[in-house]
Amino acid sequence: MRRSKSARSTKMIEQSSSEITQILQEWNEGDEDAKERLMPFVYDELKRQARLLMSRERKGHTLQPTALVHEAFIQISKQSGIDWKNRSHFYGIASHLMRQILVQHARSRSTAKRGNNQIHFSIDEVQLPVEQRAESILILDEVLTRLAGISEEQSKIVEMRFFGGLSNEEMAEALDISVRSVIRKWGAARLWLYRELNK
Amino acid sequence: MPEIDHNRVNEILEEVLELDPSERRAFLSSAGLSSEVRREVEQLLTFEEEAAASFNLNAVEFSHDFLEPDSAVPIGQLIDVFKIKSELGSGGMGAVFLAERTDGELEQEVALKLLKREHNTAALRARFRKEREILASLEHPSIARLLNAGTTEDGIPFLTMEYVDGLPIDEYCDRHSLGLKERLEMFIRVCEAVGFAHRNLVVHRDLKPSNILVDKNGVPKLLDFGISKILTDEIGETGTATITKLGVMTPSYASPEQLKKKSVTTAADIYSLGVILYELMSGVRPFESKEDDLKAIYDAVVDEEPPMPSEAARTSNSDTVSRHTFAPARDRTQTLSAGDQTASSASTRTSPEAHPVRWQQLKGDLDNIILKALKKEPERRYATAERLADDIDRFLRGLPVLARPDTLMYRTGKFLRRNSLAAGAALLVLLAVFVGLGATLWQARQTEIEAERARAEAAKTKEALNFVGNILNFANPFWSSSNPERKRQATVAEAMDLAARNAEKDLADEPEVQAEIFFILGKAFMGKGDSKTSEKLIRKAIENYERIRGPENLRSMQFRGQLGNQLYLQARFDEAGEEYRKTVEFLRPRRGNDKETNSVLAGALSGLGNIRLLKGDFRQTAELNEEALEIASGFEGDARRMIPVLLGNLGTALVSLGELQEAESVLDKGLAELRSRGGAANLDGANLLRELGEVSLLRGDLNKAEQRFSEAYEMALKSVGEKNIYTLEIANRLVRIYVAQRNFSKADELLSKTESSGRELHPYGSVITAVTQSLRGEYFTRQGMLEKGEAEHRSALEFFNANSKDPNANAAAAKHRLGMNLAAQKRFEEAREFMRSAYEALLKTRGASHPETVRVKKELEQLGDKQ
Structure with a gap:
């Protein structure tokens, strides 16, 4: 079952590779709308990579979003065969899509009882039961949407960091600001997040 | 309320974070902010520490196991040679199914545990092969055998083990309403199985009720022996955290060393057994109320002393509502568990009926046994599971158990730390522990009187303390914690610490003012029960004055009296005596009109008298108290409260000298003084009557003694209640009379009361409780139960x-x-x-x-x- 499903999506991507090439070309040339059209492909690729990584038998592996996003980038640029200039922009998109994917999964796993949910996202929290973690992801998503209303940049930084696993340098490039600004904005964002999540 | 300009807040926040913390306040003041924005920024900044510690994960790591494609196995599917019959449960490690062998070899039902893909199949198999021999040797009626390891066609690793049709031990005990004895007997069998595994060098590492199933014949069976080793070593080798990766451990049952990721030995299983026994006996887990918060439960397991099981049972039984609210936490631990063969079944045990084990049954030996198994330090627990079983067996047979409460000083220290604000009680604990209550240290009595008053005005006091605390708090950014618990604790204690530090630093140029502050703080720390700090501060105050005014000056001598009390309360009697002596020698010739001098002198004389009393020098005790009384007779108003105490101490000395006539007249005078000051129906009156009763007793007049002790006891009960060392002291004397009168039913009634109050007041023993115990012995002896006596x-x-x-x-x-x-x-x-x-x-x-x-x-x- 599983094998045939992933085979299908691979096939789909192959079929669309010419289309991707087309879109990337346009984006490379400065067409911002192309970004929107690229999304479904990146989305599929990310999901495919996630599945691949999950099932790959690797000793003591941990699933890293960085690996996912990078892998998806490599795959897509391989298929499009073009010289990719907007790598960091791609990462930004990928982070946003990762957020969507995870929120979607979380929604299906969440027991949907909201309320006084303490979340910290620190390392020990992996011990939390799946349902609670799913709940945490959903709450974070909500809070992040609110943060975007206050500071779009801060919200992006949290998104890229948490969902895309991007480095400070990659985030700086994607947002076209200094690394120092990224660090500063992250520092401010997490204060706000912490408060909102623990309200 | 105006809407806060969040953009502005954010801008400011970003700038502030770039600054060194010391520069922030100035920046905020000069930035021209509206008060709303500033407040918002300042509030957010208080989260800095916590926020930095959070968000260490990324989302994919955080959600990796629900990213995995759904791996539900349809019923009826064949895995290797096993046909899936039904799902038994699922947990952090994977799902468990009931399955049946289909290769005709054996008609055997097994529990099949399907692991997550992340387990490395090859390594798992290798480890299984390595462990197989050991696991095969684990043939024990109470251990479910591990049978096989394999891989599904999809490459998912699985394990099979003996299927046990039963209920988790806690649920079994509750459903069958097993009483104390049956529960303990069942638990002994569990210990024996664990001990057997340990002797075969297998540590379980994840013992918990859901891993101990009891079948319909009442036989407990332990599941998953050896599994955690097979699974965790594989991960352990890669150097990543076992616990966080797999959720292998259930934090509620994990030992401190497991949570700290230190090396795990058989002692970890002993700890888990302790938690299970705690739960079976009390109905709750040691830190159950903290289980909703992982950080809190982690900290508690690592650092906090668990509440006594009897205490936990008492509170949870009296409040079935709170037991009920704990149910979700339990639900969670089951989903977390590695290999439950049973589906989650939390609801049954939270029935509102009372727990079949009464909390009173746990007091003493069982408390000690359970707490010994739960020691933070592995080496302080029972060395083996058999030792634990043996001790329980001894308890069941009415023999003395090996488990002992912690040593006296350890516990006393703990008590003082824990009850730092219960001033009177804290101060008197040491007295009761080391000396008993022959004499009353006036200063301690005074502190207690003040504490009584403070309790009456609790609200007011708290407000005042908070006020002071907040002022100090404000000056110290270190406390701007968002944790309300921490803040609350910080208020008084830390405020005092800070005040002491500040005085040291800021008042260095004004040594006299500094000394006065040190002295005030010293007294405050004494009231808080922190003798060490108090002593240090008073010594500093003395030093200051001696530096400025020379070694013999009035003020430092006045302080010395207080230092003597401090040392007395630390049971450093020789040193205390020395301070009292110096004070007395210096102040005696300076007696005059100065109230403070006179009061300190009288206190020091009485203190010195107490020291002499301890040495058995009753004559001198009497003389010193007489001298103090002569001074105190000139006191006015509230200061006269000292007089009945001094008379009481004088009476005690005279009783000890056998001068009963004289003693009686002194004690009567004390009562008269009390009556003239508004009545004798208080603790001071009770103490005087107690000594009068002693006079009668020594005269052989049992009836009169009984009458006086009874009256004293009533007075004490009314003024300070039954959980007070003075009340207990008087009750002990009354018991002595009842036993001598062979009035055993009254003796038993009062003994039971004092035993339980004594245990509550001094859970780890004191002179008072030891006297009670000796009287209980007398009670047995007189009735011919000689061995018990x-x-x-x-x-x-x-x-x-x-x-x-x-x-x-x-x-x-x-x-x-x-x-x-x-x-x-x-x-x-x-x-x-x-x-x-x-x-x-x-x-x-x-x-x-x-x-x-x-x-x-x-x-x-x-x-x-x-x-």
Whole structure:
């Protein structure tokens, strides 16, 4: 079952590779709308990579979003065969899509009882039961949407960091600001997040 | 309220974070912010530490296991040679199914555990092969066998093990309403199985009720032995955290060393057994109320002493509602667990009926046994599961158990730390522990009177303390914690610490002011029960004055009196005596109109009297108190409260000297003084009546003694309640009368009351509770239950011997009683030994002519050389 499903999506991507090439070309040339059209492909690729990584038998592996996003980038640029200039922009998109994917999964796993949910996202929290973690992801998503209303940049930084696993340098490039600004904005964002999540 | 400009807040926040913390306040003041924005920024900044510690994960790591494609196995599917019949449950490691062998080899139902893909199949198999021999040797009726390891066609690793059709042990016990004895017997069987595995070098590492199923024949079976090793070593080798990766451990049952990721030995299983026993006995887990918060439960397991099981049972039984609210937490631990063969079944045990084990049954031995298994340090737990089982067995057979409460100093220290604001009680604990209550240290009594008052005005006091705390708090950014618990605790205690530090630093140029502040703080720390800090501060105050005004100055001498009290309360009697002596010698010639000088002198004289009393020098005690009384007679108003206490101490000394007539008149005077000041129906009156009762007793007038003790007891009950050392002290004397009158039903009634209050007040023993125990021994002895009596006497004596080097009246009385008990058992040789020792102690402490000495001497002679 599983094998045939992933085979299908691979096939789909192959079929669309010419289309991707087309879109990337346009984006490379400065067409911002192309970004929107690229999304479904990146989305599929990310999901495919996630599945691949999950099932790959690797000793003591941990699933890293960085690996996912990078892998998806490599795959897509391989298929499009073009010289990719907007790598960091791609990462930004990928982070946003990762957020969507995870929120979607979380929604299906969440027991949907909201309320006084303490979340910290620190390392020990992996011990939390799946349902609670799913709940945490959903709450974070909500809070992040609110943060975007206050500071779009801060919200992006949290998104890229948490969902895309991007480095400070990659985030700086994607947002076209200094690394120092990224660090500063992250520092401010997490204060706000912490408060909102623990309200 | 105006809407906050969040963009502005954010801008400012970003700028502030770039600054060094020391520069922030100035920046915020000069930035021209509206008060709303500034408040918002400041509030957010308080989260800095916590926020930095959070968000260490990324989302994919955080959600990796629900990213995995759904791996539900349809019923009826074949895995290897096993046909899936039904799902038994699922947990952090994977799902467990009931399956059936289909290869015809054996008609066997097995539990099949499907692991997550992340387990490395090859390594898992290799490890399984390595462990197989060991696991195969684990043939025990109470251990479910691990049978096989394999891989599904999809490459998912699985394990099979013996299927057990049963209920988790806690649920089984609750469903069948098993009582204390049956639960303990069941638990002993569990211990035996664990011990068996340990002897075969297998540690379980994840013992919990859901891993201990009880079948319909009532046989407990342990699941998953050896599994955690097979699984965790694989991960362990890669150097990543076992616990966080797999959720292998259930934090509620994990030992501190497991949570700290230190090396795990059989002692970890002993700890988990302790938690299980705790739960079976009390109905709750040691830190159950903290389980909703992982950080809190982690900290509690690593650092906090668990509440006594009896206490936990008492509170949870009396409040079934709170038991009910704990249910979700339990649900969660089951989903977390590695290999539950049962589906989550939390709801059944939270029925509102009372737990079949009564909390009173846990007091004492079972508390000790459970807490020994739960020691933070592995080496302080039971060395083996069998030892634990043995101790429970001893308990069941009514034999003394090996588990002992923590050592006295350890516990006393803990008590003082824990109850830092219960000033009176904290101060008097040491007195009760080391000295008993022959004499009253006026200063301690005064602190207690103040504490009583403070309790009455609790709200006001708290407000005042908060006020001071907040002012100090404000100056210290270190406290801007968002954790309300921490903040609350910080307020008083840390405020005082800070004040001390600040005084040290800011007042260095004004040593006299500094000394006064140190002295005030010293007294405050004394009230808080922190003798060490108090001592340090008072010593500094003395030093300051001596530096400026020379070694002999009025003020530093006044401070010395207080230092003496401090040392007395730390049971450093020789040093205390030395300070009192210096104070007295300096102040005596300076007696005059200065109220403070007079008051300090009278206090120091009385304090010195108490020291002499301890040394058995009753004559001097009497003289010192008389001198103090002469000074105090000039006092006015509230200061006169000292007089009845001094009279009481003088009375005690006279009673000890056997000067009963004189004692009676002094004590009567005390009562009269009290009555003239608004009534004797208070603790001071009770203490005076207690000594009057003693006078009657020594005269052999049991009825009069009973009457006086009873009256004293009533007074004490009314003014301070039954959980007070003075009340207990008086009750002990009354018991003595009842036993002597052979009024056993009254004796038993009062003994039971004092035993339970005593345990609550001094859970780890004190002179008072040891006296009670010795009286319980007497109660048995007099009714012919000689062995039981002997055990109580010996235990009491052990306490006295351990806590007092000097011969004292309490130990003498206990030896005397033990001697009489042994004589009744016709063990004359031993009896003589104790009686002689009692006699010698009495000679030293009370003198040859004291009625009690005379009596013991006579009894010793009667024993003669009987064989």
